[in-house]
Amino acid sequence: GNSVTQMEGPVTLSEEAFLTINCTYTATGYPSLFWYVQYPGEGLQLLLKATKADDKGSNKGFEATYRKETTSFHLEKGSVQVSDSAVYFCALSPTFQGAQKLVFGQGTRLTINP
Amino acid sequence: NAGVTQTPKFQVLKTGQSMTLQCAQDMNHEYMSWYRQDPGMGLRLIHYSVGAGITDQGEVPNGYNVSRSTTEDFPLRLLSAAPSQTSVYFCASSSDRLNSPLHFGNGTRLTVT
Numbered sequence: 001g002n003s004v005t006q007m008e009g010p011v012t013l014s015e016e017a018f019l020t021i022n023c024t025y026t027a028t029g030y031p032s033l034f035w036y037v038q039y040p041g042e043g044l045q046l047l048l049k050a051t052k053a054d055d056k057g058s059n060k061g062f063e064a065t066y067r068k069e070t071t072s073f074h075l076e077k078g079s080v081q082v083s084d085s086a087v088y089f090c091a092l093s094p095t096f097q098g099a100q101k102l103v104f105g106q107g108t109r110l111t112i113n114p
Numbered sequence: 115n116a117g118v119t120q121t122p123k124f125q126v127l128k129t130g131q132s133m134t135l136q137c138a139q140d141m142n143h144e145y146m147s148w149y150r151q152d153p154g155m156g157l158r159l160i161h162y163s164v165g166a167g168i169t170d171q172g173e174v175p176n177g178y179n180v181s182r183s184t185t186e187d188f189p190l191r192l193l194s195a196a197p198s199q200t201s202v203y204f205c206a207s208s209s210d211r212l213n214s215p216l217h218f219g220n221g222t223r224l225t226v227t
C-alpha cells in the first residue's frame with residue numbers, strides 16, 4: 001500500500017541554521033508529493049509540491065526535490081527563522097488520484113530558537 | 115474569504131452520545147474530505163466526497179457517517195461516541211483539477227470521556 005515516513009521529531013534549531021526534514025515514501029506508479037505546514041492552532045496549508053520525478057518544489061525559501069530513485073522528498077531551508085516554527089507534514093497523492101485522498105506522514109514538529 | 119469553516123472548535127462528549135461536526139466551504143470546491151489527526155500518526159482519511167450526493171469511505175470510516183446534500187456542506191456524524199474517537203478533526207476541500215491542493219479548516223478538538 002501507499003505510505004509516507006518522516007524523520008522523528010521534535011527538531012529544535014537556532015535561528016539561521018540549515019534545516020533538513022527527511023521524507024521517504026512507498027507507492028506504486030507515479031504519485032504526486034506534497035509538504036504541508038501547520039502553525040499553532042490552525043489547519044494545514046500547502047507549502048510546496050512536486051508532481052513528477054526530478055521536479056523541485058519551492059516556496060518561502062523551502063525546497064524539496066522529487067527523487068524517484070531513492071523514493072524521497074526531503075524538505076530543506078538554508079536559513080530558518082523563528083516564524084518557521086510549526087509542524088511539517090509530508091504527503092503523497094496516489095497515481096492519477098486527486099488531492100482529496102492524500103496519504104500523510106506522521107508530522108515533524110520544528111522549533112526555532114532566537 | 116472564509117475558505118473552510120468548521121464548527122465547533124472544541125467539544126466534550128460522554129461515551130454513547132451523538133453529535134455532528136459541521137464543515138462548510140465557500141470556494142465552490144467539488145471535493146471535500148474529513149481527516150482525523152492523532153499524535154504520532156499524522157492525518158488519516160475518514161470519508162470523502164467528490165460532489166453533491168456522492169460519498170465514499172477513507173482509511174478509518176468506522177463509527178462515522180457523512181452525507182453531501184449541497185456543494186458547500188459536508189457534515190460528519192458520530193452516532194455513538196467512543197473514547198477512541200478522541201482526536202482533532204479536520205475538514206478539507208479542493209477543486210477537481212488533478213493535484214489541486216487541499217484547503218483545510220482550523221479543526222475541531224473532540225474529547226470523549
